[in-house]
Amino acid sequence: MASGDRPLSPHLQVYRPQITSFLSIVHRLTGVALVGGALIFTYWISSATYGPEVFKQAQSILGSWFGRLVLLGMTFALYYHLANGIRHMAWDIGWGYEMPKLRLTGWLVVLFSGGMTVLTFAVAYAIAGA
Amino acid sequence: MEYRSSLGRVRGLGNSKEGGIGHWWAERLAAVALVPLTLWFIYSAVLMTGADIVQFKAWVGAYGNPVLLILFTIAVYHHGQMGMTVIIEDYVHNEAANLIAIVLVKLGAFFSATYTIFCIARLTFGG
Numbered sequence: 001m002a003s004g005d006r007p008l009s010p011h012l013q014v015y016r017p018q019i020t021s022f023l024s025i026v027h028r029l030t031g032v033a034l035v036g037g038a039l040i041f042t043y044w045i046s047s048a049t050y051g052p053e054v055f056k057q058a059q060s061i062l063g064s065w066f067g068r069l070v071l072l073g074m075t076f077a078l079y080y081h082l083a084n085g086i087r088h089m090a091w092d093i094g095w096g097y098e099m100p101k102l103r104l105t106g107w108l109v110v111l112f113s114g115g116m117t118v119l120t121f122a123v124a125y126a127i128a129g130a
Numbered sequence: 131m132e133y134r135s136s137l138g139r140v141r142g143l144g145n146s147k148e149g150g151i152g153h154w155w156a157e158r159l160a161a162v163a164l165v166p167l168t169l170w171f172i173y174s175a176v177l178m179t180g181a182d183i184v185q186f187k188a189w190v191g192a193y194g195n196p197v198l199l200i201l202f203t204i205a206v207y208h209h210g211q212m213g214m215t216v217i218i219e220d221y222v223h224n225e226a227a228n229l230i231a232i233v234l235v236k237l238g239a240f241f242s243a244t245y246t247i248f249c250i251a252r253l254t255f256g257g
Contacts, residue, residue: 028213028217031210031213031214031217032213032214032217034206034210035210035213035214038206038207038210038242039242041203041206041246042203042242042245042246042249045190045199045246045249045250045253046245046246046249048183048186048187048190048249048253049249049252049253051183052182052183055182055183055186056182056183059180059181059182063179063180075172078168078172079172082164082165082168082169085161085164085165086165088161089158089161089162092158120172120176123176124176124179127176127177127179127180128179128180129180
């Protein structure tokens with residue numbers, strides 16, 4: 001099937017940026033990032049099957065400044081994809097397509113994921129100390 | 131002279147060729163399961179911050195946790211694999227690269243999920 005040079009959907013390059021399209025792109029980006037998160041989860045679980053030394057090393061890698069930075073990103077991605085996923089389910093049952101609702105639920109997703117990420121890390125620091 | 135109708139020519143192509151509705155539904159079914167499982171997992175993982183292996187094994191093997199961890203693993207890799215497939219279908223237009231990428235994603239997810247479940251079982255039953 002020849003499609004010529006017509007731009008193919010999704011039109012990332014020819015679409016005027018706005019909160020709805022931006023959040024949609026971030027949904028996909030966080031989804032891809034979370035595949036990396038799943039692999040980190042597998043690494044974490046599997047490391048414990050290789051004994052105390054290997055698990056300790058995994059914990060210290062994940063607890064290093066770089067590990068914490070990655071986990072901070074993963075935590076945000078997880079909350080974002082979760083909240084925006086629920087937004088998607090609302091659309092699937094036909095709710096929330098009006099522009100004011102789209103903007104409101106979009107901002108709610110951003111607030112929720114940002115706030116929960118901060119809260120989660122605050123709890124983690126309270127548990128583990130610095 | 132074209133004798134076939136427009137519908138006849140496109141039927142069985144694009145997303146309909148592999149059951150687009152089935153894919154769409156399965157992706158959302160896993161998503162529904164992931165809502166409570168993810169919240170439970172974040173809560174649990176935070177409690178394991180800085181844990182040693184004794185605490186970690188105690189958590190993995192605690193009543194109910196192995197089942198929740200295995201469900202989480204299946205739902206994550208199942209949902210992730212389907213999401214990646216859609217993204218590859220959207221952006222990888224070369225037919226060979228598209229096929230190879232989708233096969234790798236699906237087999238890779240299947241392998242990682244199976245290995246993770248094996249590790250959860252091993253941590254639960256010792257060894």
